Amino acid sequence: MNIGIIGGSGLYNIEGLSFVEKININTKYGKPSDSYKIYRRGSLNYYFLARHGEKHSIVPHKINYRANIAGFKELGVNKIVSFCAVGSLDIKYTPSTIMVPDNAIDFTHGRDFTFFDEKRVFHIDISNPFCSILRNLLGKILHKNKITFVDGGVYVCTNGPRLETAAEVKMFRALGGDIVGMTLFPELVLAREAELCYANMSVVTNFGAGISKNKLTTAEVKQNMKNNNSIINNIVYALADELKGIESCSVCPMALNDTKA
Numbered sequence: 001m002n003i004g005i006i007g008g009s010g011l012y013n014i015e016g017l018s019f020v021e022k023i024n025i026n027t028k029y030g031k032p033s034d035s036y037k038i039y040r041r042g043s044l045n046y047y048f049l050a051r052h053g054e055k056h057s058i059v060p061h062k063i064n065y066r067a068n069i070a071g072f073k074e075l076g077v078n079k080i081v082s083f084c085a086v087g088s089l090d091i092k093y094t095p096s097t098i099m100v101p102d103n104a105i106d107f108t109h110g111r112d113f114t115f116f117d118e119k120r121v122f123h124i125d126i127s128n129p130f131c132s133i134l135r136n137l138l139g140k141i142l143h144k145n146k147i148t149f150v151d152g153g154v155y156v157c158t159n160g161p162r163l164e165t166a167a168e169v170k171m172f173r174a175l176g177g178d179i180v181g182m183t184l185f186p187e188l189v190l191a192r193e194a195e196l197c198y199a200n201m202s203v204v205t206n207f208g209a210g211i212s213k214n215k216l217t218t219a220e221v222k223q224n225m226k227n228n229n230s231i232i233n234n235i236v237y238a239l240a241d242e243l244k245g246i247e248s249c250s251v252c253p254m255a256l257n258d259t260k261a
C-alpha cells in the first residue's frame, strides 16, 4: 500500500520511519517541488514531498502544484495526507491548535489550478473538498494519541506571499473562515481531479493580523513548529497501522464520473 505525505513549512523529513530512497520525477507538467522521499513501515510505503522544497525555497504562488500531484499519481499513490502551517482567524484557536479542516475557501489567483484546461472539460464536485474516510482516519489517530484537535473548520487560502491585512482577517472570519494559509489551493482540487483521496491537518503557528495584541516571538514560533513536528511524525508513523483496516473510498476514486461537460 502507498500513501503520499505533503509536508508544509518546517516539515522536510519524516523521523522514526526507515528511509528507502529518493526518487526524482519529471512530469508532463514539469518538476515537482523536490524529490519524493520513500520511507517504509510494515507493508506501507510512504512517499514524502516537501511542498516548498527541502530548503524552503519555493514561495506558495510559485509551487508547481500540478507536477506535485501528477508525481504522486505516477508513483502509484492514491491517498494523500497533507500538513500545513497556518494563521488563526479566531482568538480561540491559539498557536499550536491542530485542526482537521472539513471545508475551504479559495482566494488564490494566477496559479495553474486544473489538469483540465485543454481538450477535456470536467467540472468536478468539491462540495466536500476533503476525503471523509481519510479525515476520519486522521481524527481516529489523533484521538488514540490523546492529542487535542479541532474536528472540522474552514481553511481560507490566500495567494501570499504577503500576510493578510487586519481588515482581510476580519472579512475572512465574517465569511466563515477559521484558519488562513497559502497552499491548500489548488493542491486539494488537483488531488480530486486526479481521483486521489486527500485530507489535511493544519497547525496554527500564529494569530492572523489584528486578532491578538501579543506578538509572537520568532523563538516561540520555532518552538511551536518543533512541537508540531513531533506530533506530525507520530501521526504519520501511526498511518501504517491504521490504514490496514480502512474501508475503501467510493467517492474520490470516481471523482470524474458523470462530470464531463
Ligand SMILES: [Zn+2]
Pocket (backbone or CB within 6 Å): 131, 132, 133, 134, 196, 197, 198, 249, 250, 251, 252, 253
Ligand atoms: Zn476518498
